[in-house]
Amino acid sequence: xxxxxxxxxxxxxxxxxxxxxxxxxxxxxxxxxxxxxxxxxxxxxxxxxxxxxxxxxxxxxxxxxxxxxxxxxxxxxxxxxxxxxxxxxxxxxxxxxxxxxxxxxxxxxxxxxxxxxxxxxxxxxxxxxxxxxxxxxxxxxxxxxxxxxxxxxxxxxxxxxxxxxxxxxxxxxxxxxxxxxxxxxxxxxxxxxxxxxxxxxxxxxxxxxxxxxxxxxxxxxxxxxxxxxxxxxxxxxxxxxxxxxxxxxxxxxxxxxxxxxxxxxxxxxxxxxxxxxxxxxxxxxxxxxxxxxxxxxxxxxxxxxxxxxxxxxxxxxxxxxxxxxxxxxxxxxxxxxxxxxxxxxxxxxxxxxxxxxxxxxxxx
Numbered sequence: 001x002x003x004x005x006x007x008x009x010x011x012x013x014x015x016x017x018x019x020x021x022x023x024x025x026x027x028x029x030x031x032x033x034x035x036x037x038x039x040x041x042x043x044x045x046x047x048x049x050x051x052x053x054x055x056x057x058x059x060x061x062x063x064x065x066x067x068x069x070x071x072x073x074x075x076x077x078x079x080x081x082x083x084x085x086x087x088x089x090x091x092x093x094x095x096x097x098x099x100x101x102x103x104x105x106x107x108x109x110x111x112x113x114x115x116x117x118x119x120x121x122x123x124x125x126x127x128x129x130x131x132x133x134x135x136x137x138x139x140x141x142x143x144x145x146x147x148x149x150x151x152x153x154x155x156x157x158x159x160x161x162x163x164x165x166x167x168x169x170x171x172x173x174x175x176x177x178x179x180x181x182x183x184x185x186x187x188x189x190x191x192x193x194x195x196x197x198x199x200x201x202x203x204x205x206x207x208x209x210x211x212x213x214x215x216x217x218x219x220x221x222x223x224x225x226x227x228x229x230x231x232x233x234x235x236x237x238x239x240x241x242x243x244x245x246x247x248x249x250x251x252x253x254x255x256x257x258x259x260x261x262x263x264x265x266x267x268x269x270x271x272x273x274x275x276x277x278x279x280x281x282x283x284x285x286x287x288x289x290x291x292x293x294x295x296x297x298x299x300x301x302x303x304x305x306x307x308x309x310x311x312x313x314x315x316x317x318x319x320x321x322x323x324x325x326x327x328x329x330x331x332x333x334x335x336x337x338x339x340x341x342x343x344x345x346x347x348x349x350x351x352x353x354x355x356x357x358x359x360x361x362x363x364x
Contacts, residue, residue, distance in 0.1 A: 062142030229295025
């Protein structure tokens with residue numbers, strides 16, 4: 001007779017069995033959650049418009065990689081003349097040749113543009129105006145995400161490249177956009193703008209945080225889009241701001257070490273491809289019936305609500321005038337001379353936002 005028959009499991013065995021069940025359940029839950037999160041992040045609405053834009057001229061900043069490159073391919077395939085504005089001329093030329101070969105549209109060129117230099121932006125615009133008689137679509141896509149640094153002109157680099165450089169570029173190209181109207185400005189932002197804080201008393205971002213700097217620059221792009229709509233929509237220049245979603249681009253290339261490698265691999269696995277990420281940008285560039293949507297925020301090819309403060313007229317105007325001031329445009333542009341606007345700039349001066357103050361606080 002088996003004396004062990006019918007015995008209950010030992011307490012230790014029961015505990016081990018319970019732990020195994022719990023571990024399996026937890027692991028399954030984590031994997032399921034990761035899968036669902038990945039599905040959510042990678043969910044994409046393809047551009048619903050099949051419109052071609054033959055004969056139209058497009059400038060895309062950051063056009064040699066990521067979303068800019070994918071957008072260039074999509075718009076070239078629809079017949080546009082595409083100008084890839086990029087900081088690496090050699091890479092830009094190679095990308096332009098590749099897009100031309102793939103699409104059969106050989107009206108694709110690369111031009112050098114460093115958004116961290118106001119002089120380089122002026123040189124770029126001068127060259128554009130010498131060679132182009134129209135500009136139908138301007139896509140402000142390029143972005144910096146990295147350690148604290150200063151632009152050539154001494155401004156905090158994330159603010160300077162992601163926002164101020166694009167503001168200056170757009171402002172200098174305004175007359176060409178107006179000449180080509182109806183035309184479109186498409187600014188790339190992020191739904192993370194809600195985390196941004198635009199503190200006019202700390203534009204140098206003395207206590208620098210990479211993510212804070214990035215979200216602030218994206219909030220600035222939101223305000224910029226709203227004010228550009230107010231200023232220029234009567235001239236048939238439409239302005240849109242787009243959240244492309246979480247996209248696997250090379251923006252994290254400056255993050256070094258094991259954490260940098262992990263984040264890059266993680267984004268490749270979890271996030272959208274640039275080809276998926278550019279779909280809403282393409283939609284805003286080519287779709288019909290968007291004139292009434294100018295000044296609004298797009299995600300997945302539709303308008304989505306924004307926080308009320310994004311459209312605050314006083315903040316949008318203050319940022320616009322400060323941007324003119326930082327770009328050295330306040331002495332030559334008439335909108336600054338209005339009495340109310342001069343008072344805003346006087347207040348900014350009182351807050352010590354002269355150039356030398358900004359420069360002194362952006363050094364590493």
